[in-house]
Amino acid sequence: MIKRLAVLLAVLALVAAACGGTSESDDETTTTAATTDDTTETTAAGGGDDGDGGGDAGQGSEGGTLAAVLSRGVLKCGVSGALPGFSETQPDGTATGFDADYCRAIAAAVLGDANAVEFRPLTAAERFDVLKAGEIDVLVRNTTYTQSRDASGEGGVNVDFAPTTYFDGQQLMGRSDRFSADSGPADVDGAILCTNAGTTTEKNITEWANIGGATIGLETVEQFPEALDKFVAGQCDLVTTDGSGLVANKVTKEREGAIQPGEWVVFPTAPISKEPLGPAFRQNDSEWGDIITWVVYATFIADEKGVTSANIDEMRDVDPEASRLFGGEGEVQTAMGLNADAFYQMVKQVGNYDEIFTANLVPLDIVREGTLNAPFNEGGMIYAPPAR
């Protein structure tokens, strides 16, 4: 117990130093499972549970988010803003990327206008507090669905999740003159690793190193780009986060000419964790949760049927399920508080799952084929229940 406490203090000291911007304290520290993620997430528990759904609906209260969004006419969507391919803030404040397009899909379904989105860039550490305080309507920020984030009791983060939109897994990235695709804990022993705070990443790497018998120094910063800067500057030997984020950053740097192709390597080939990423919303708001859930499913079903933004006018009645989903006879959208044509607008204005994936991730060499993000009938996990 005393040893655990001592190690915890050492880790916290290192984290504090890292957040303060100094890298002088890069002395080796044996990591433990205790990280800032716990602290950040649990202190906020109950932050959004102060209302009864009346009054300023959706502003820090449980329930009523749909009414709040409809009366405001704009969806407030929390994103990263600093992650190529998923959400990158543009000079005009808008965001591009896979997650940003899911914000647009929700706005198109709920408000009939994919552009009616106010993007709110958030760090990993602050994202759940901001959601629970009612400052955003939904969080679409490469966020991993975990049991503790779902849990509503003591120690739980107390949010709810929509279906996974991207099945990811954590990896590490280093220079290829020192590491390879087959590198494992033994190769990482003694290395300094950098990542951003308030993430599953910190916990996974600690466990992986402990199990593999490696001693690592873990340095956490506020945003992942800072970790990458430190890696470039040689202040960390490795960076670690969701594999998609590593590949996206590596390919972006290669395209910019900042590094040579193959100069950095992502490993190990089999990720060290499961990172199912998807939208999160406030607990106890079933009406809103159902909408976010079915926005995701509708992008899957449109993909399954080959209904795209380009062909939806010809394909909307391709079969009875498509007819229902896009607003025809037997539709269920009005029973969810939406317009009958909500998902027609969504696909027409934003696209189906494959279009969103292809537009944002394929350019960064992230593909669906052979991965969990392939359709269920091609060996993947992208599957929706029936629309009826």
Ligand SMILES: N[C@@H](CCC(=O)N[C@@H](CS)C(=O)NCC(=O)O)C(=O)O
């Ligand atoms: N999926 C993990 C990690 C999320 C995360 O913060 N990922 C990094 C790297 S992919 C990121 O979003 N970086 C952009 C930023 O820091 O704004 C979680 O939910 O805790």
